[in-house]
Amino acid sequence: MNLTIRNVSKTFTSEKGEKVESLSSISLDIENQEFICLLGPSGCGKTTLLRIIAGLDKASTGTVELGGTLIDRPNPQLAMIFQEYSLYPWRTVVANIGFGLEIRKIPAEERHATVKKYVDIVGLKGFENSYPYELSGGMRQRVAVARALAVDPSILLMDEPFGALDAQTRNLLQHELLNIWEKTKKTIVFVTHSVDEAVFMADRIVVLTPRPGTICEVIPVQSTRPRDRTSVEFAKVRRYVLDLINQPKCTLQ
Amino acid sequence: MKKPLYFFLPVLILVTWEVAATVINNSFILPRLESIVAVLMDPFATTYMMGTGSLLDNAHASIIRIILGFLLAAIVAIPLGIGMGRSDGVHDFFDSTIQILRPIPPLAWVPLTLAWFKIGLTSIVFIIFIGAFFPILLNTIDGVRGIKKTWAEVAMNLGAHERQLMAKVILPAAAPTIWTGLRVGFGVAWMCVIAAEWLPGTTQGLGYLILYAYNFGQINVVVAGMVAIGIIGISFDILFRGVEKRWFGWRSLER
Numbered sequence: 001m002n003l004t005i006r007n008v009s010k011t012f013t014s015e016k017g018e019k020v021e022s023l024s025s026i027s028l029d030i031e032n033q034e035f036i037c038l039l040g041p042s043g044c045g046k047t048t049l050l051r052i053i054a055g056l057d058k059a060s061t062g063t064v065e066l067g068g069t070l071i072d073r074p075n076p077q078l079a080m081i082f083q084e085y086s087l088y089p090w091r092t093v094v095a096n097i098g099f100g101l102e103i104r105k106i107p108a109e110e111r112h113a114t115v116k117k118y119v120d121i122v123g124l125k126g127f128e129n130s131y132p133y134e135l136s137g138g139m140r141q142r143v144a145v146a147r148a149l150a151v152d153p154s155i156l157l158m159d160e161p162f163g164a165l166d167a168q169t170r171n172l173l174q175h176e177l178l179n180i181w182e183k184t185k186k187t188i189v190f191v192t193h194s195v196d197e198a199v200f201m202a203d204r205i206v207v208l209t210p211r212p213g214t215i216c217e218v219i220p221v222q223s224t225r226p227r228d229r230t231s232v233e234f235a236k237v238r239r240y241v242l243d244l245i246n247q248p249k250c251t252l253q
Numbered sequence: 254m255k256k257p258l259y260f261f262l263p264v265l266i267l268v269t270w271e272v273a274a275t276v277i278n279n280s281f282i283l284p285r286l287e288s289i290v291a292v293l294m295d296p297f298a299t300t301y302m303m304g305t306g307s308l309l310d311n312a313h314a315s316i317i318r319i320i321l322g323f324l325l326a327a328i329v330a331i332p333l334g335i336g337m338g339r340s341d342g343v344h345d346f347f348d349s350t351i352q353i354l355r356p357i358p359p360l361a362w363v364p365l366t367l368a369w370f371k372i373g374l375t376s377i378v379f380i381i382f383i384g385a386f387f388p389i390l391l392n393t394i395d396g397v398r399g400i401k402k403t404w405a406e407v408a409m410n411l412g413a414h415e416r417q418l419m420a421k422v423i424l425p426a427a428a429p430t431i432w433t434g435l436r437v438g439f440g441v442a443w444m445c446v447i448a449a450e451w452l453p454g455t456t457q458g459l460g461y462l463i464l465y466a467y468n469f470g471q472i473n474v475v476v477a478g479m480v481a482i483g484i485i486g487i488s489f490d491i492l493f494r495g496v497e498k499r500w501f502g503w504r505s506l507e508r
Contacts, residue, residue: 056406080410086403089503090425100411102421133506151411 001067008062040208322381334393372454384445392434396427429501
């Protein structure tokens with residue numbers, strides 16, 4: 001399903017009572033099975049944009065449509081993966097992964113089968129009955145990914161999901177996410193502030209300006225996967241993006 | 254013994270007690286340990302209790318009262334606390350009243366309680382209710398307010414409606430804190446039941462027993478009653494903590 005973002009702006013009132021514009025007229029078409037990275041500095045509203053797409057926040061103006069359906073509340077086709085602390089600490093790994101299925105009242109037997117499948121996909125075999133506090137940060141994010149995948153959404157919305165991880169784990173999970181993406185054919189909208197991460201993963205990089213966030217440029221990344229971070233081609237794209245985010249058109253409003 | 258220091262002071266107190274009791278030699282002030290232990294070792298005996306039943310009968314009466322008052326407090330405080338924790342409107346509606354009533358010690362309610370409910374079980378249960386109510390309520394509010402926003406958002410994102418959100422996220426997430434409230438509330442209620450049993454017209458209960466025994470100069474029964482009160486209090490506390498550790502261990506282990 002295609003995701004259509006039309007002219008979305010978001011204004012909120014700060015504690016001092018001032019109106020703050022965090023997003024300004026964002027328009028973007030995301031195609032089925034595309035891997036999109038939203039890249040921007042902290043506070044540019046990229047998380048807000050993701051939350052509006054998820055139906056968790058309302059846009060002040062503009063619309064988000066999924067396959068022609070207006071999104072103004074959470075939708076089963078859109079599963080969000082949060083940066084951290086999103087697992088239920090009182091539930092085991094399998095109970096966390098099965099949470100969305102429980103909510104949808106999927107019978108236990110079918111639920112167990114689905115959960116097992118995703119335990120395998122994200123590589124958590126042997127940790128089924130562990131609790132989140134027994135897992136490393138990387139393992140926990142695998143659980144979060146599996147929980148989102150288990151409800152079989154068409155779009156995964158990921159809010160800096162690897163931002164709190166160490167570099168090694170982060171690289172590993174990036175690889176695995178790409179594998180999962182190829183296997184499951186989901187559309188992924190991935191928020192990050194890491195240029196490297198965006199260039200490594202994305203079909204298209206959407207570069208946002210600082211507050212209020214607007215789209216500065218959309219950069220298609222054509223090179224084939226798996227991408228080599230040390231290749232000349234990778235360095236070229238990376239340099240282009242790094243130059244771009246320092247140019248006035250992407251830093252000033 | 255791995256921790257000799259742990260036992261040092263209690264033993265010292267007991268020895269000092271016994272020596273002092275022997276020197277003073279006045280059981281109306283300081284009864285010998287043997288006479289206290291004799292009462293404790295025979296909890297079914299009615300002989301020491303001057304018609305109040307056995308030590309166990311009195312403990313039983315107190316425990317029934319506390320359970321009544323405590324359950325009543327939990328039944329009212331937990332739903333109210335959840336409502337106040339979830340909704341600013343409900344919170345603002347009740348909060349001022351609660352802040353005014355909260356600092357009033359449960360025992361300050363005694364005269365009014367007597368005026369309303371007269372002498373009897375209802376009055377005692379009401380005092381216990383007041384004692385247990387506020388710790389349970391305040392902890393429930395805290396527990397519900399302390400829930401990580403992301404936990405609720407994950408559920409909403411996955412399509413949970415309000416009732417599922419309550420049953421699968423809010424209640425389990427707040428349960429450890431609510432349980433702490435129940436434990437603290439029970440402790441306060443146990444103190445209240447002893448004092449409430451001093452209300453006129455009471456004829457049984459550990460509180461009643463120790464005051465009644467005092468009037469008859471049975472200080473060994475007074476002390477034995479105090480020991481029983483302490484043992485029962487700590488037993489419930491251990492029970493509460495055991496459940497906390499078994500079911501809600503995740504709270505302290507969470508990073």
